Every structure is written in structure tokens, then in C-alpha cells.
Amino acid sequence: DPISVTRRFGIGQFQPDAHVYARRRRWKVIGLDNASPWNPRSDVSTWTYRRCSSCGLRYHAQEPRCPRCRDSRPGQSLPSFDFAGFLAKKDERPILDEEERYAVRNVVKVYPQWSGEGHRVTGRWTVGPGWALRLSQNEEVRWVNEGLQPTVNELRSGIPVLHREAKGYLVCPSCGRMLTPAQPAQVQGRGRRNAGRQGNQNNNGHADTCPQLGNAPQSVAITTSSNVEVLRLMLPVPRGTQPETWKSFGVTLGFSLLNGIRHHFMLDAAELDFEFEGPWEINEQNFRYEMLSLAFIDPSLGGSGYLHRVAQLFHMVAERTLEHLDHPGCDSACYRCLKAYHNQRYHDDLSWPQVIPALDELAAAAPVERPLETGDLDDPGPWLDAYRRGVGSPLEAQFLDLFEEHGFHPSKQVPLGTASDGSTLSVADFAVPDRRLAIYIDGAAFHDGDRSRRRDRFIRQHLRNSAPPWQVEELRASDLHQGRALVERLTGVGAE
Ligand SMILES: [Zn+2]
Ligand SMILES: [Zn+2]
Numbered sequence: 001d002p003i004s005v006t007r008r009f010g011i012g013q014f015q016p017d018a019h020v021y022a023r024r025r026r027w028k029v030i031g032l033d034n035a036s037p038w039n040p041r042s043d044v045s046t047w048t049y050r051r052c053s054s055c056g057l058r059y060h061a062q063e064p065r066c067p068r069c070r071d072s073r074p075g076q077s078l079p080s081f082d083f084a085g086f087l088a089k090k091d092e093r094p095i096l097d098e099e100e101r102y103a104v105r106n107v108v109k110v111y112p113q114w115s116g117e118g119h120r121v122t123g124r125w126t127v128g129p130g131w132a133l134r135l136s137q138n139e140e141v142r143w144v145n146e147g148l149q150p151t152v153n154e155l156r157s158g159i160p161v162l163h164r165e166a167k168g169y170l171v172c173p174s175c176g177r178m179l180t181p182a183q184p185a186q187v188q189g190r191g192r193r194n195a196g197r198q199g200n201q202n203n204n205g206h207a208d209t210c211p212q213l214g215n216a217p218q219s220v221a222i223t224t225s226s227n228v229e230v231l232r233l234m235l236p237v238p239r240g241t242q243p244e245t246w247k248s249f250g251v252t253l254g255f256s257l258l259n260g261i262r263h264h265f266m267l268d269a270a271e272l273d274f275e276f277e278g279p280w281e282i283n284e285q286n287f288r289y290e291m292l293s294l295a296f297i298d299p300s301l302g303g304s305g306y307l308h309r310v311a312q313l314f315h316m317v318a319e320r321t322l323e324h325l326d327h328p329g330c331d332s333a334c335y336r337c338l339k340a341y342h343n344q345r346y347h348d349d350l351s352w353p354q355v356i357p358a359l360d361e362l363a364a365a366a367p368v369e370r371p372l373e374t375g376d377l378d379d380p381g382p383w384l385d386a387y388r389r390g391v392g393s394p395l396e397a398q399f400l401d402l403f404e405e406h407g408f409h410p411s412k413q414v415p416l417g418t419a420s421d422g423s424t425l426s427v428a429d430f431a432v433p434d435r436r437l438a439i440y441i442d443g444a445a446f447h448d449g450d451r452s453r454r455r456d457r458f459i460r461q462h463l464r465n466s467a468p469p470w471q472v473e474e475l476r477a478s479d480l481h482q483g484r485a486l487v488e489r490l491t492g493v494g495a496e
């Protein structure tokens with residue numbers, strides 16, 4: 001009797017060697033169910049793909065270049081199969097506890113293809129501080145299970161792997177059996193995969209009647225795909241900073257907004273997925289920057305239409321997100337606000353204080369609809385101008401304009417304070433170090449390094465209390481209206 005789940009979950013839950021809990025028992029997946037109508041009737045790869053060496057996207061091997069970042073360097077073709085019927089046998093060991101069920105990491109990754117049969121962009125909006133929202137329909141999304149990362153020893157032993165960063169699965173698309181390589185060189189003991197398959201060692205594990213008999217086992221990925229709706233929030237960021245900083249910011253903002261969307265539209269967890277894309281580099285008119293995309297995926301075939309409403313009400317979604325994040329006793333992420341089983345891969349990256357300024361700005365005004373013809377890069381112009389001038393956001397650039405207009409030329413991006421390990425504690429947006437004046441612009445901005453709001457607050461206080469004290473100014477968008485008076489106050493600070 002088959003147990004059925006949605007395919008994009010199934011290819012992770014039922015991957016070869018996985019433990020499955022069903023009907024009050026534990027089962028172990030031992031191969032493919034050849035009788036299943038859901039398995040491909042061919043031993044030819046159903047989706048042959050490549051890994052982009054620049055941005056990491058998995059995309060169709062026939063494409064001349066990466067559909068996301070346009071990198072065209074060649075890469076190895078990798079086989080994947082739409083396996084969907086798996087065979088499991090009873091595993092009689094007792095079930096220990098609930099925790100154990102979650103011990104297996106979900107290794108299925110999501111790769112939106114930026115293309116697909118009938119794919120088109122059906123909506124564009126500008127939100128918050130000049131960011132783009134982009135809605136596409138019939139976009140092919142690939143869910144790919146490449147298995148675990150091989151250990152150094154496994155790589156050395158020469159066992160077949162999919163690529164250096166993923167083992168893939170040694171399963172035969174013809175007979176459905178798990179395979180063992182002929183000579184697991186220098187590896188002591190028998191491979192675990194061989195357990196319970198005595199007598200087949202000479203066949204690599206193939207069934208006696210398998211047409212693949214005699215062929216060396218090949219490692220493959222397991223995949224499924226769907227043409228669906230994808231809503232993206234596109235964030236241009238400066239180049240050359242640590243990708244981990246962007247990832248932490250991006251996954252935190254994305255999962256925060258996902259919660260906000262679910263609450264606002266009362267959706268179940270399975271009705272919408274989030275995927276962080278990037279960063280990838282863009283070179284536009286000799287200016288290099290990087291792009292992040294927060295992709296919200298409606299996995300129902302053809303889309304159910306609510307991502308369009310999500311886009312139109314993005315400011316209300318942001319408002320709801322802020323409400324949800326407002327909870328006591330948590331200064332990074334907990335199971336009440338951001339952590340969940342489905343995002344455990346990102347738990348170390350989640351920290352909500354860094355996304356509050358961005359959410360504040362997204363909540364401040366309704367999205368503005370834009371013509372569809374606008375290019376995919378939207379108009380990141382104000383952000384790029386800011387990065388060119390060495391500041392972190394269009395808002396900071398506006399303050400810089402105001403300062404310069406009135407003859408005030410503070411230094412930009414000034415590291416302040418030193419931790420015991422010699423690292424910088426804080427980077428002021430503007431400063432006049434001689435006069436111990438530090439200026440922070442409160443708003444969404446992208447600078448080098450970690451700028452979690454809470455930490456910054458603490459350090460600003462520390463600067464005020466140091467001897468001699470720093471004058472710390474914290475400015476918001478509304479302070480721009482003070483114009484010349486603000487500059488006079490700032491240039492007068494510290495003057496006797
Ligand atoms: Zn790419
Ligand atoms: Zn076989």
C-alpha cells in the first residue's frame with residue numbers, strides 16, 4: 001500500500017536510505033518501486049542539468065548560459081530523474097522519540113528557473129525604498145535532491161559521486177535497486193548501502209534481469225518540477241562584501257515576510273514556499289554590484305492567484321510581519337518567530353533585528369505598480385548611485401547631498417571602537433573623528449559587515465559613555481526636512 005505525499009516533499013522524505021514513519025512503524029527506503037506508475041519508464045535522465053559556477057543555480061544543460069546570472073562558463077552535465085515511487089521495508093528497531101524524526105536534514109533544494117513553457121512576467125511594482133517586486137507565471141521550478149555532501153574520505157576513496165559537493169544517489173533507474181560500486185578502494189568494511197543484499201555483490205546490486213547489468217553504477221539526483229507563480233523581491237547590494245552577511249539578511253527578511261504573508265492571508269504552511277536566491281554579480285555600465293532575490297513560490301500548479309494580491313498589499317504584509325516579530329525574550333530567532341522544521345538549514349542565519357529597518361520602510365507606503373516592459377533589473381539606479389558614492393542606501397545619499405550642499409564634508413563609513421580581538425565594533429555612516437562626532441542614519445542600508453541593530457545600539461551607547469565622549473547623532477528620514485538647520489546643528493556640535 002503506498003503512502004502518498006506531495007512530490008516536492010516526497011523526494012526528500014522518501015530518498016534512498018531514509019527512515020519513514022508511517023502506520024506506527026518505522027520503514028527504511030531501499031530503492032525504487034518498479035511497479036509504481038509514478039516512476040519514469042526510461043533509464044535516460046529526465047532532466048540533465050548543470051551547476052552555474054558563478055551563482056550555483058541548477059539549470060537545464062541545453063541552456064547556453066545561466067538563466068539567472070547569465071554566466072556562460074561550461075559545466076559538467078549531471079543526470080537527474082523524476083523518481084516518485086519508492087520502496088521501503090519495515091525497520092523493526094523501536095521508534096525513540098519525536099526528535100528523532102527530525103534528525104534527518106531536508107536536503108531537497110529549490111531552483112526557480114527564470115524561464116519555462118509559457119513563462120512570462122505579469123506584474124511589477126516598486127516597494128519600500130525603491131526595491132522591485134516581480135511576479136512571474138508559468139515559471140518552471142525545480143526541486144532537486146542531490147543527497148549529502150561527500151566526506152573527504154569518501155572523495156578520496158573514489159566512490160561515484162554526483163559532483164564534489166553532493167553524493168547523489170546510487171540507485172538504478174532500470175531495476176530500482178540500490179547499487180554498490182565494484183571496488184570501494186581503501187575503504188574498510190562493506191558499504192552500508194550493501195546491507196541485506198548478499199549475493200549481489202558481483203552485480204553491483206542490480207537485479208539479475210536488469211538491462212544495466214555490467215554497467216558501472218552512476219550517481220544521480222532526484223528531481224521534480226512544476227510550472228508555478230513566483231513573486232520576487234529584488235535587492236541590489238554592493239559588491240565584495242561577505243556573502244554570509246547577505247545570506248543572513250536575505251533569509252531572515254524572507255522567512256519573516258513569509259510568516260507575514262501567511263498570517264495576513266491565513267494560509268497553511270504548505271501553501272507557499274520561500275527560497276533565497278543569490279547573491280549574483282551584475283555588471284551594468286561598468287559598475288559591478290550584486291543582486292539578491294527573495295523568491296516566494298506558490299507551488300500549486302499554474303498558481304492560485306494570491307501572489308498578485310500579496311504584491312498589491314505588500315505594505316500590509318510588512319506591517320503584519322512587524323507585529324509577528326514583536327515578542328519578548330528573543331534577540332535573534334526562536335520557534336515562536338522564525339525557526340521552523342522546514343527552514344532548519346538556515347537556523348544559524350536567522351536574526352530578526354537586522355531586518356526591522358527594511359520592514360519599517362516596506363510598511364511605510366503602498367506598492368506602486370510599474371509598466372511590465374521595464375527590464376528585470378527594474379531601476380536599481382538610486383541604490384547603485386548610493387553604492388557608487390560609498391554610502392549604503394538612497395536615504396544616506398540624500399543626507400550626503402544635504403551635507404555637501406551646505407559645505408559639510410564628513411567622512412563616510414567610519415569604523416569606530418575596537419573589540420578585544422582587534423575587530424571593529426561599529427561603522428558610523430558618517431563621522432568627523434577629530435571632533436568625535438558620529439552620525440548614524442536609521443534605515444535599511446547595505447554595508448560591509450554585520451550591523452545588527454541591537455548590537456549597534458549598544459555600541460552607540462558605549463561611544464557616548466567613553467572618555468572623552470562621542471557625540472552620537474541618530475538621524476531618520478524625517479530629519480531631512482530640517483535642511484540647513486540640521487547641518488548647522490551638526491557642524492556646531494563640539495565647537496566651543
Ligand atoms: Zn548563475
Ligand atoms: Zn539495475
Ligand SMILES: [Zn+2]
Pocket residue numbers: 327330331332333334335336337338
Ligand atoms: Zn523569537
